[in-house]
Amino acid sequence: MTEILLYGADWCPDCRRAKTYLKENNIEFTFVDVDLDKEATAKVEAINNGKRIIPTLIIRGKSYTNPNNVELASVLGINEVGNVQLFGADWCPDCRRAKSFLTDNGINFDFVDVDKYNWATKKVEEINNGKRIIPTVLIDDVPYTNPDNVKLTELLSINVEKEHKVFDTIIIGGGAAGLTTSIYAQRDRFDTLILEKSTIGGNAFLTEKIENYPGFTSISGPKLMEKMEDQAKTYGAVIKTGEEVIGIEKKDNLFSIETKGTTYLGKSVVLSTGSTYRKLGIPNEEELIGSGIHFCATCDGAFYRDKDIIVIGGGNSALEEGIFLAGFCKSVKIVNRSENFSASETYVEKLKSIDNISTYMNKTSLEFISDEKELFKALKVKDNATNEESLLEADGVFIFIGLIPNTQSFKGIVDLDKRGFIQTTALAQTSVDGIFAAGDCREGAIAQVAAATGEGVLASYGIRSFLK
Missing domain, CATH: 3.40.30.10 (Glutaredoxin)
Incomplete structure (x- = not known):
């Protein structure tokens, strides 16, 4: 429409x-x-x-x-290969990635913001069997759900030439650590390439408000990451989004980085792939992801305006995102498996002043319950003190129970610890000479934006030492 x-x-x-x-x-x-x-x-x-x-x-x-x-x-998204319509939202990382890819390759597209048009949201749900999955791309009215860059290249017959330039360093991951590494490396006159699987900014981009980054009493995650991205580009960094790395190989003192679409060459490599949200591993979780189960309040919270939601977790992220959601949701139930929150006292104190937040302490999440349309309906919990089971009904649920490092692709390439984090020595050096690691994927890292920028500085000094 x-x-x-x-x-x-x-x-x-x-x-x-x-x-x-x-x-x-x-x-x-x-x-x-x-x-x-x-x-x-x-x-x-x-x-x-x-x-x-x-x-x-x-x-x-x-x-x-x-x-x-x-x-x-x-x-209107009219092209020789077909008419392209992209249903998405400005806050959606994969929407930003798809928009950037289409723009960079000269593809016209009609962007329809699902936050502005109810008919657009309904159309997305119809296409995806009731699920609100974006981006949904229509090419001559044929729908494709969240196509990656490789799929878009194929569908739109985009001619992607292989990159033959040799970069001084290739940074895999465009979060705070990767961007900072690039800024410092470029200032040292080293050509850098950032390859990002999704969108620039990492988990920080998905954070509604950051209140502990030096120099800013309060700033949104997207705004802070956009400033870092602009700074990296100002110094000359090349940034490519939607590039998923599937292999790293060293040949003749150069690293060959293979993605799903092409191959890049670099003299050194920085692994700054961050982490992803941990799942509960209980019945119906996988089936209901995107149908009422979510891991990012900034991404999906807007779908639950004036509705009832559940937040699972007791750390800083759970309380921070729960407070954010309470700003526009009808009610927020916070479910914590322990008797006390592990979050900082600042967040715990904030909860006391918010009327539409209720807490359910010492409860173990057992199972997600769906309705007749196979959408989330309720969470079954067990009271750890009495073993009594009960149902908590809501329109949606957000899970914040920790992070898992995005290092599966590097197993067998660099040394990882038992939990999958990359092991490093001085100046962020991994077990392979010329490969460095920074940010949440590194063993011993602190999952904070300020800490990630510091690790980016450390990695840049490692690069300088190695290249010189």
Whole structure:
């Protein structure tokens, strides 16, 4: 439902041109003849500061005065290989990744924000069997759910040339640690390439508010990460998103980094892949992820405005995100398996002043319950003191019980500890000469943005020592 109104007249050459172009590309629109509709004439004059300029198009509430075919193609996602429509949201990491990839490769696309249009949300749910999965991309009305860059390359016949430049260092992971490493390395006149699987910023980008980063009493995670990204680019870093690394090999003193789409060459490598959210491992968890079970309040909280939700966990992340969700959800139930929270006292004190948050202490989560539509309905919990079981009903649930390092791809390449974290020595050096590690994926790391930036500095000094 693109909602296109075309104000024009039959005698107008540009109106005929615009109508023909839309019809040839199977774009639905409503034509309003200004010669027959006085209100339409007044509308056109109001849009164009008193001038009767036609054609004037209204596309989802935004006006375009006599756009040429190139402009129409850009706005409506018209390409030789097909019409592209991307349903997503600005806060969605994979949406940002897909938008960047399409833009970088000269693909026109019509971006539809599911936060602005109820019909768009319903369309996404219809396509994905009731699940609100974004990005959902339509190419000539054929839907593809969260296609990665490799899939988009195939679907849109994008010609991706292999990268032959040799970088001084290739940083795998674009969170706070990777960005800081790049900033320092570029200042040392070392060419850096950042390869990010999803979107720049890592877990910090998904944090609604950061209150403990030096220099900022309070700043949103996306804003802080955007500042770091801009700084890295200012110093000359090359950043590529949607690049999932599947192999690292050393040949003739160079590291060959293979992704799903191409191969890159570097003199040194930094592993800064961060971590992902830990799951509970209880019945129906996997089946209901995306259908009521979530791991990111900033990403999915907007779907639960004025609704009841559950937060599982008792650490800083659980309480911080629970407080954030309480700002627009009807109610928040925090379920903690221990008698006391492990979060800092600052967050515990904040809970006492929020009326729509209730706590369920010393409760073990046993099972997720679904309704007849296979959507989340309730959480079955057990009281650890009495062994009594009960159901907590809600519209959705968010899990915050810790992190797992994203290091599976590096097993057998560098040494990992029993938990999967990368082992390092002085200056962030791994067991392989020329490969360094920084951030949440490294053994002994502190999962804080400020700590991650410090580790990026450390890795940059390791790179400097190695390359010189």
